Amino acid sequence: MSTRLGAMRAELVGAGGVVERNAYLTKRYIWWDLAWFAWTVANTLTVVFIAKGIEATGGQLDVNKTMTTLLIGGVVWAYLGILFMFLMETVAWERWEGTIEYTFMAPLSRAMHLAGQGVFAIIYGLVRAAFLFVVCAFIFFDLSMPNADYVAAFVVLVVSSVSFIGIGMMMSVLPLISPEKGPQLGFVAQGTLLVVSGVYYPVEVLPGWMQAIATISPATYALDGIREAILEGQGLTAMWDELWPLMIIGVVSIPLGLWVFSRGEQYAKRHGKLKRSG
């Protein structure tokens, strides 16, 4: 019993090590992160300004509501980008720095290794998403959200993160298979997931086959839940329709993500790809 507890403790310490490493790296690259944040703000603004543009060209719409809807889409897009980037870096950055062999030969289980990576990604991503939302909503546009339930929106984003991390684990195996092009496929996954999930529009406008895929995408429920919380002020109890699918997808996607990663790791070990040069 005490041996098992000791092993569990060692695993938690190991996962903490991954968080610690990412904290060091974030501290060292903080100015680059700020530059990237500026890009994220600019990118989100280009989307949110579309509502103003439609109004300026004679379109009839509730500008405040449309801008808020687009902003939520932009923030979720950026958040998902951060999560996937961190998980893709599980392999890609380590390969670039040459530490990959030392990390993969350490006794830390892959589940806790990826969990540590996921926990840091969520913490960092939530902070960035909150800043992005505040900067765009209140500094650039002065949007009005009198009914917003920010706590409920935050909880929906956290719950959906579990599913996103599971999908990210599946994606993070790609740099193991293709060191050169694998990391870029993270963007493909991010775009594909969001295009079927109604990132800037209602899912109902999509073709039937895309709507079918939307029902199994966690981003669909995340976007719906956050919009209901921010625009309509719905609390968590009224959001059960979004929360239970997110929980189910999360329960399925994490083990699936670990399984896919372990298959990729086996492939890399078979073909000698767990090394610096690829």
Place this chain on the structure above:
Amino acid sequence: MIDRQEAVMEAVPVRGSSEVSQRSQGSAVEVHELRKVFTMRDRKKGRFAKRTRTALDGVTFSMKRGETVAILGQNGSGKSTLVRLLSTLLLPDGGGAEIFGHDVVAEHRAVRRLVNRVSVEASFFKKMSAAENLSYAARYYGMTSRQTRDKIPVILERVGFPSDRRDESMENLSRGMQQKVALARALLTSPVVLLLDEPTTGLDPRSKREVQEFIREIRTSHDSTILLCTHDLVEAEALAERVGILDRGRLLFLEPADDIKRRFDASTLEEAFFAATGREFEAEDDDDDREVFA
């Protein structure tokens, strides 16, 4: 006041016997008919054509606990493949290997707790400091910050790393300095088997001497079993009790350096290598693929 040597010994403990399997029956490392073949595209023969390259071909040897063994070989001879197989970073295509009775494939988690390595590339997060790199790496082995807070400065001092540069980015350090930090990283986790893959290649003479001196010190002050893969004949002879020659994936022999020289009636290991393979030791292998994979 605590004696410095005592503090060092405490900082670099040897793992308890509970983690060392009774099945090992005295052997620290058992390698039996180990074989690794890499497959690669052969564009000369067509878009989908493939060819294979044998990196290790039926390698068999064993090491006693506390023994230092050197494996000599040219670039591409299979030294790094051997180290990576024992580090659980590769899957063999035949044969097997055990570390203290634990199979490197089936019981890779147990093996990982017993092994650490130093390779030719120091390999760190370059923007992070030596202390930060050691700190997070130790966590992967279950060491808490309370455990590493005192050990990291002691181990860095032990390998001759200046204390005032502990918080400096790795990118500002010389290769020799980085290699000392790599040695400290390996020792911090108290491995019972230490795999050294050309640890002094590319170092200036002084750094090389210091690293070799430190390896000698580990050998005498700890119970670690050391596998040293190198293409430095003098280093192999000076540091190891037995020397093996790995040539194109085949281990030609593994015995004390004097026995090798006697067997081939040679005055140096270089002459013995020539006698055994028919090739000069310094002559690079003419097969480019070997270096890529082995």
